[in-house]
Amino acid sequence: MGLPDTACVVYRLSQAAYRPLFETVWGQQAFDITWPHDVERICSTPAGAAVFGGSATPLHLTQVGRDRANATYDQYALSITAYERPADVSAFSSKFDAYLASTYTLTEHEQRGYELFLGKAQCNTCHLDGTENSQTRITAANAASLAPLFTDLTSANLGLPRNPQNPFYFQNVADAFGFTPNAAGPDFTDLGVGLFLRSASGTNATAQLRSVAQQAEAAQIIDGPTLESATDHSAILRWTTNTRGGPAVHYGAVQYGTDPQHLKQTAKSPNRWNTNLPYVRYRVRIDDLQPSTTYCYAVDIVRADGTSIGV
Numbered sequence: 090m091g092l093p094d095t096a097c098v099v100y101r102l103s104q105a106a107y108r109p110l111f112e113t114v115w116g117q118q119a120f121d122i123t124w125p126h127d128v129e130r131i132c133s134t135p136a137g138a139a140v141f142g143g144s145a146t147p148l149h150l151t152q153v154g155r156d157r158a159n160a161t162y163d164q165y166a167l168s169i170t171a172y173e174r175p176a177d178v179s180a181f182s183s184k185f186d187a188y189l190a191s192t193y194t195l196t197e198h199e200q201r202g203y204e205l206f207l208g209k210a211q212c213n214t215c216h217l218d219g220t221e222n223s224q225t226r227i228t229a230a231n232a233a234s235l236a237p238l239f240t241d242l243t244s245a246n247l248g249l250p251r252n253p254q255n256p257f258y259f260q261n262v263a264d265a266f267g268f269t270p271n272a273a274g275p276d277f278t279d280l281g282v283g284l285f286l287r288s289a290s291g292t293n294a295t296a297q298l299r300s301v302a303q304q305a306e307a308a309q310i311i312d313g314p315t316l317e318s319a320t321d322h323s324a325i326l327r328w329t330t331n332t333r334g335g336p337a338v339h340y341g342a343v344q345y346g347t348d349p350q351h352l353k354q355t356a357k358s359p360n361r362w363n364t365n366l367p368y369v370r371y372r373v374r375i376d377d378l379q380p381s382t383t384y385c386y387a388v389d390i391v392r393a394d395g396t397s398i399g400v
């Protein structure tokens with residue numbers, strides 16, 4: 090949320106439409122806090138702004154006010170936990186859950202992948218899946234948990250290399266609020282938990298693996314985009330990307346408009362990844378242009394529902 094003080098969360102809750110419900114559950118004392126006159130200004134300034142001088146509690150509250158805000162904050166966290174626990178939010182309805190519940194049989198392919206996960210590759214020594222780490226076939230009958238989270242809730246030092254495409258490595262310049270996310274820039278080394286616990290240098294929390302999907306990498310443009318032809322009312326744009334494989338139909342899309350900040354219109358045309366060719370060529374025709382008008386455009390590759398695959 091970027092709020093500069095946990096008490097700002099409580100302040101925002103005190104203004105919410107559901108405040109009476111919160112008080113019914115947790116008591117009338119929850120928001121019985123005298124807020125300082127500058128509460129709105131402070132809570133509207135993002136965390137890390139230079140004006141706070143590094144303070145994590147820039148809201149000046151009485152000791153009782155601070156204690157109350159801390160208690161209400163914890164109750165807010167408990168409310169979220171209670172909300173997330175039921176099956177309508179945490180359904181545990183994946184294919185793997187069905188497998189653990191003996192209502193689905195893994196295909197040969199899935200079974201081999203799973204055996205690798207808990208056998209030779211030893212993934213489940215950290216990403217606990219409720220079964221033992223062995224190459225024997227595990228069934229629901231001997232699973233320790235039927236709703237595993239695939240994490241041991243500890244941290245491990247994997248020695249992963251930097252990802253230079255992570256924008257954080259370039260955020261070494263102060264923003265409008267005087268906040269510099271990463272003063273070290275590209276030289277930053279992510280010590281994980283070690284950034285605040287000296288004894289745990291380099292360790293990162295074992296990520297849970299639910300809802301992890303294979304994300305195809307964005308294709309790279311290797312030629313264009315260029316204006317292939319244009320009339321007073323239409324234009325054809327052309328560009329070429331490398332191929333990413335797979336038979337799925339997708340679309341070359343051009344977002345265009347007269348204001349570069351708001352490319353409001355979109356034209357698209359279908360395409361197919363062709364694994365026999367090292368490239369894919371896109372040609373998109375735009376039909377509703379006004380004569381003698383300057384247009385700006387951006388090209389993209391999108392799915393049938395319009396969501397971006399990215400270039």
Ligand code: HEC
Pocket residue numbers: 206210211212213214215216244245246247249293294295296297298301
């Ligand atoms: C030594 C413990 C350990 C083992 C063994 C391990 N992992 Fe991990 N895994 C981690 C940690 C720690 C992270 C988080 C790394 C980070 O944030 O830098 C992680 C992250 C991941 C992620 C990223 C999840 C996300 O949401 O971004 C995936 C996917 C993953 N592991 C899969 C695997 C697979 C598959 C194996 C077996 C080949 C495996 N892991 C073995 C500890 C482990």
